[in-house]
Amino acid sequence: MSSDAELQGDLSPSRVRDAVLLRDVVFRYGKREPVLRIPELRIGLGESVFLYGPSGSGKSTLLSLVAGVLQSTAGTVQVLDQAFDKASAATRDRVRGSRMGYVFQSFNLIPYLSVRQNILLPCELYRERLRHMREGSLHAEVERLAQRLDISALLDERPSTLSVGQQQRVAIARALIGYPALLIADEPTSSLDANRRDEFVALLLEMVEEARQQGNATTLLYVSHDMGLASHFSRTLSLSEINQASQPEGGRAAA
Numbered sequence: 001m002s003s004d005a006e007l008q009g010d011l012s013p014s015r016v017r018d019a020v021l022l023r024d025v026v027f028r029y030g031k032r033e034p035v036l037r038i039p040e041l042r043i044g045l046g047e048s049v050f051l052y053g054p055s056g057s058g059k060s061t062l063l064s065l066v067a068g069v070l071q072s073t074a075g076t077v078q079v080l081d082q083a084f085d086k087a088s089a090a091t092r093d094r095v096r097g098s099r100m101g102y103v104f105q106s107f108n109l110i111p112y113l114s115v116r117q118n119i120l121l122p123c124e125l126y127r128e129r130l131r132h133m134r135e136g137s138l139h140a141e142v143e144r145l146a147q148r149l150d151i152s153a154l155l156d157e158r159p160s161t162l163s164v165g166q167q168q169r170v171a172i173a174r175a176l177i178g179y180p181a182l183l184i185a186d187e188p189t190s191s192l193d194a195n196r197r198d199e200f201v202a203l204l205l206e207m208v209e210e211a212r213q214q215g216n217a218t219t220l221l222y223v224s225h226d227m228g229l230a231s232h233f234s235r236t237l238s239l240s241e242i243n244q245a246s247q248p249e250g251g252r253a254a255a
């Protein structure tokens with residue numbers, strides 16, 4: 001059950017305190033043992049958080065809960081002041097589409113669309129994403145992002161003609177269009193060497209900082225198994241430490 005009133009009421013900026021708040025969350029796939037048991041995870045609006053954990057520790061599962069793709073088995077999942085543990089799939093989809101940006105490991109650019117159309121895609125799918133923009137400023141915003149990310153000359157190209165680094169910058173532009181309140185990055189640098197990896201993260205953080213200076217706080221949740229990136233972020237969390245499902249019985253009882 002989703003309605004404009006439900007969305008607009010809950011999403012007014014004055015009501016948003018934590019970008020993400022998880023309490024006593026349990027998630028299991030089907031009847032398997034829980035992958036996640038998280039007593040509390042709190043990410044304040046505007047924070048840039050690095051979440052690391054080894055392969056198979058549940059990072060993608062946690063991101064899917066935060067993005068509203070999956071729903072918790074038990075507990076509270078509050079994202080941008082929406083109770084995702086209770087919200088319908090349609091409501092979660094709309095919050096994700098209108099208020100979140102996503103950068104994936106594989107970029108997920110649409111091959112038959114131009115770079116410009118790829119960047120505009122979230123706004124085409126969710127018109128609410130445009131609410132921070134003045135009328136008619138959408139194309140100017142694409143130009144601004146493209147210039148900032150050094151892809152202006154590529155706007156009419158297809159993604160397949162771009163280098164990996166250029167594709168990544170297109171993915172950043174697409175994630176940032178419309179000033180999302182929450183930006184989720186899922187191992188986006190795993191295919192890069194150390195220099196390009198650091199450049200990518202620095203650029204992402206610069207763009208988030210620029211949005212903040214323009215009065216649009218973007219919370220960044222960046223997930224990786226690569227601890228070498230932690231120094232870029234204001235806070236680092238270890239999934240193994242916050243996830244009791246990955247701890248031995250003794251540790252779980254003590255926590």
Ligand SMILES: Nc1ncnc2c1ncn2[C@@H]1O[C@H](COP(=O)(O)OP(=O)(O)OP(=O)(O)O)[C@@H](O)[C@H]1O
Pocket residue numbers: 029035053054055056057058059060061062225
């Ligand atoms: N659709 C699914 N059905 C059943 N089990 C799953 C499913 N997706 C993931 N899992 C299991 O949940 C656990 C956590 O997986 P997840 O993909 O969240 O970890 P991850 O930390 O993101 O791993 P990686 O860094 O390798 O991507 C793993 O044991 C995995 O096998």
